[in-house]
Amino acid sequence: xxxxxxxxxxxxxxxxxxxxxxxxxxxxxxxxxxxxxxxxxxxxxxxxxxxxxxxxxxxxxxxxxxxxxxxxxxxxxxxxxxxxxxxxxxxxxxxxxxxxxxxxxxxxxxxxxxxxxxxxxxxxxxxxxxxxxxxxxxxxxxxxxxxxxxxxxxxxxxxxxxxxxxxxxxxxxxxxxxxxxxxxxxxxxxxxxxxxxxxxxxxxxxxxxxxxxxxxxxxxxxxxxxxxxxxxxxxxxxxxxxxxxxxxxxxxxxxxxxxxxxxxxxxxxxxxxxxxxxxxxxxxxxxxxxxxxxxxxxxxxxxxxxxxxxxxxxxxxxxxxxxxxxxxxxxxxxxxxxxxxxxxxxxxxxxxxxxxxxxxxxxxxxxxxxxxxxxxxxxxxxxxxxxxxxxxxxxxxxxxxxxxxxxxxxxxxxxxxxxxxxxxxx
Amino acid sequence: xxxxxxxxxxxxxxxxxxxxxxxxxxxxxxxxxxxxxxxxxxxxxxxxxxxxxxxxxxxxxxxxxxxxxxxxxxxxxxxxxxxxxxxxxxxxxxxxxxxxxxxxxxxxxxxxxxxxxxxxxxxxxxxxxxxxxxxxxxxxxxxxxxxxxxxxxxxxxxxxxxxxxxxxxxxxxxxxxxxxxxxxxxxxxxxxxxxxxxxxxxxxxxxxxxxxxxxxxxxxxxxxxxxxxxxxxxxxxxxxxxxxxxxxxxxxxxxxxxxxxxxxxxxxx
Ligand SMILES: Cc1cc2nc3c(=O)[nH]c(=O)nc-3n(C[C@H](O)[C@H](O)[C@H](O)COP(=O)(O)OP(=O)(O)OC[C@H]3O[C@@H](n4cnc5c(N)ncnc54)[C@H](O)[C@@H]3O)c2cc1C
Numbered sequence: 061x062x063x064x065x066x067x068x069x070x071x072x073x074x075x076x077x078x079x080x081x082x083x084x085x086x087x088x089x090x091x092x093x094x095x096x097x098x099x100x101x102x103x104x105x106x107x108x109x110x111x112x113x114x115x116x117x118x119x120x121x122x123x124x125x126x127x128x129x130x131x132x133x134x135x136x137x138x139x140x141x142x143x144x145x146x147x148x149x150x151x152x153x154x155x156x157x158x159x160x161x162x163x164x165x166x167x168x169x170x171x172x173x174x175x176x177x178x179x180x181x182x183x184x185x186x187x188x189x190x191x192x193x194x195x196x197x198x199x200x201x202x203x204x205x206x207x208x209x210x211x212x213x214x215x216x217x218x219x220x221x222x223x224x225x226x227x228x229x230x231x232x233x234x235x236x237x238x239x240x241x242x243x244x245x246x247x248x249x250x251x252x253x254x255x256x257x258x259x260x261x262x263x264x265x266x267x268x269x270x271x272x273x274x275x276x277x278x279x280x281x282x283x284x285x286x287x288x289x290x291x292x293x294x295x296x297x298x299x300x301x302x303x304x305x306x307x308x309x310x311x312x313x314x315x316x317x318x319x320x321x322x323x324x325x326x327x328x329x330x331x332x333x334x335x336x337x338x339x340x341x342x343x344x345x346x347x348x349x350x351x352x353x354x355x356x357x358x359x360x361x362x363x364x365x366x367x368x369x370x371x372x373x374x375x376x377x378x379x380x381x382x383x384x385x386x387x388x389x390x391x392x393x394x395x396x397x398x399x400x401x402x403x404x405x406x407x408x409x410x411x412x413x414x415x416x417x418x419x420x421x422x423x424x425x426x427x428x429x430x431x432x433x434x435x436x437x438x439x440x441x442x443x444x445x446x447x448x449x450x451x452x453x454x455x456x457x458x459x460x461x462x463x464x465x466x467x468x469x470x471x472x473x474x475x476x477x478x479x480x481x482x483x484x485x486x
Numbered sequence: 487x488x489x490x491x492x493x494x495x496x497x498x499x500x501x502x503x504x505x506x507x508x509x510x511x512x513x514x515x516x517x518x519x520x521x522x523x524x525x526x527x528x529x530x531x532x533x534x535x536x537x538x539x540x541x542x543x544x545x546x547x548x549x550x551x552x553x554x555x556x557x558x559x560x561x562x563x564x565x566x567x568x569x570x571x572x573x574x575x576x577x578x579x580x581x582x583x584x585x586x587x588x589x590x591x592x593x594x595x596x597x598x599x600x601x602x603x604x605x606x607x608x609x610x611x612x613x614x615x616x617x618x619x620x621x622x623x624x625x626x627x628x629x630x631x632x633x634x635x636x637x638x639x640x641x642x643x644x645x646x647x648x649x650x651x652x653x654x655x656x657x658x659x660x661x662x663x664x665x666x667x668x669x670x671x672x673x674x675x676x677x678x679x680x681x682x683x684x685x686x687x688x689x690x691x692x693x694x695x696x697x698x699x700x701x702x703x704x705x706x707x708x709x710x711x712x713x714x715x716x717x718x719x720x721x722x723x724x725x726x727x728x729x730x731x732x733x734x735x736x737x738x739x740x741x742x743x744x745x746x747x748x749x750x751x752x753x754x755x
Binding site for chain 1: 596598611621637639640642650692694729732733736737738740741742743747753
């Protein structure tokens with residue numbers, strides 16, 4: 061469609077004049093079938109006809125949705141696309157660098173990582189004349205697509221099989237190489253159990269810097285050598301230690317707000333020197349299969365939860381075993397005696413934080429939804445398309461729980477067989 | 487593997503456990519530190535291992551009480567490297583470990599008093615040149631100077647590692663809980679006190695230490711250009727948003743979609 065808007069002043073005038081004999085005719089013509097609701101006035105102002113928009117509310121009163129969502133169908137060729145209003149920031153010649161090593165748990169930036177990047181941005185942007193660049197160092201493969209939105213200017217992807225699995229020695233050697241080449245003003249790592257806390261301590265020891273651990277607040281302070289002061293938790297969280305910010309910072313979650321308003325370049329860089337080869341004294345033999353039934357519900361990563369909609373319990377238990385999922389239940393399933401009390405998920409049960417939570421025949425009562433607030437992906441299997449669990453779910457499948465579980469078991473068994481075959485062939 | 491299984495091949499292995507003074511989270515009384523006690527428990531479960539406990543710190547009645555908590559677990563003696571208050575214990579511990587040269591050193595992940603930064607095991611490992619691993623859940627076997635251990639990961643997972651000895655390993659709360667401390671053995675056990683020169687921790691003196699302030703709760707700020715969106719976000723019941731709903735599909739199609747999601751998230755093994 062042509063971008064050019066041709067105006068016919070006479071028709072516009074008729075459209076404005078409700079008493080004109082041709083009024084309705086012209087409206088229909090301009091509005092493309094329906095009554096025109098919006099047009100450019102003679103002074104360039106947008107005029108609206110409130111009678112032509114909106115819908116009748118339940119009380120017989122006309123309601124107008126001002127978000128523009130309703131008029132989208134009548135929009136002309138110039139329809140406004142949802143524009144990304146975030147400011148683009150590119151830092152060409154950074155005055156200094158702040159290196160961040162995110163956890164990338166599950167291949168994505170975690171909330172903790174984003175908070176840390178927010179903190180790094182605070183330090184980098186403190187002086188608008190001489191902004192610093194935030195460099196993120198990521199090991200191996202990842203699934204993240206929004207590095208730019210998290211406030212990262214430069215990316216260093218360290219790939220290679222020496223970083224697969226648990227390889228702290230190689231990772232530290234690589235960071236040491238980065239330190240030599242880039243010499244960042246600050247090193248920032250998350251104080252988490254996902255590897256960041258450990259890596260940060262190793263790095264600080266290797267660089268000979270006394271790190272600040274469990275940092276939860278950083279503020280500008282003129283007396284400090286680095287220009288910053290931090291508050292850290294000490295003595296099992298019972299004391300606060302206020303000290304100058306050192307070069308290696310190992311920070312807690314929520315140490316700063318994540319970046320939301322800007323997009324950064326996230327430009328990939330490379331090291332000019334090859335990474336050293338380290339003779340490792342720690343060998344990773346791989347993860348050990350843990351019996352999912354023995355994992356406590358609060359810790360479990362994959363939960364198959366059953367509610368009142370489960371009719372065939374043998375089938376459900378079989379499915380949980382085949383999928384290798386930890387079992388959970390709604391209160392009704394527990395009260396009816398199908399599941400033990402310690403498996404109850406929800407306000408009066410366990411608050412879970414699974415990566416994947418599959419709710420089978422659970423309606424999604426608020427007491428239940430409270431317990432799954434922090435789950436990453438929720439899958440609902442339910443007969444009722446309108447129930448709250450379906451609204452909460454990232455993926456909802458409408459249908460009979462029994463049939464879907466059986467099909468899922470079949471699919472997973474087929475997948476296992478395929479894997480077995482390819483392993484045998486290899 | 488059951489939680490308290492005994493490691494094979496540990497006979498003759500010398501294990502040093504670094505223990506510290508704990509602090510009860512509610513009553514603030516000194517006690518044995520929880521993670522350190524778990525480390526002692528782990529050492530006690532290594533059949534035939536020669537265990538030595540080392541504590542570096544002040545020597546007074548209050549601290550002695552806490553140290554005796556470890557003796558009550560069935561330990562005969564604790565080496566106490568006496569240090570002045572506010573001193574850096576790493577040099578003293580390094581010297582002690584270098585002299586006694588144990589094959590394995592177990593520590594807690596982080597102390598319950600002081601800076602509690604959890605740096606000590608890493609500092610020791612760097613100065614001694616030994617490997618260090620964290621989150622030890624169990625020692626499975628020791629063969630020809632290589633230990634096979636299980637490392638605890640978040641979400642109840644475990645990873646098997648092989649470490650060349652001598653090595654340092656930290657123990658956290660995923661290790662089996664420590665046994666009770668019995669009163670009699672705690673009285674009878676001995677403290678081998680050695681007064682050592684202590685290095686004061688200079689920077690610690692410059693820091694301000696105060697009782698922990700409550701951290702501010704993060705507010706949910708809705709950043710949106712239109713008032714309607716802000717209102718909706720503030721008032722509406724969260725509806726998940728962006729979820730995909732498959733209706734009118736055969737069970738097989740539904741199962742395929744779920745299977746795809748499980749694969750993508752990597753929860754199928
Ligand atoms: C003080 C208080 C505390 C509570 N605490 C908790 C708590 O901690 N945890 C908790 O879970 N509940 C709790 N509840 C109970 C809660 O309010 C709900 O009653 C309960 O969660 C509902 O369980 P349900 O979804 O399994 O059952 P229902 O609400 O009966 O839902 C069953 C669902 O299964 C679907 N269904 C039926 N047949 C099939 C089929 N063949 N295939 C697929 N789907 C099917 C239905 O469409 C329906 O959506 C609490 C209640 C109170 C008052």
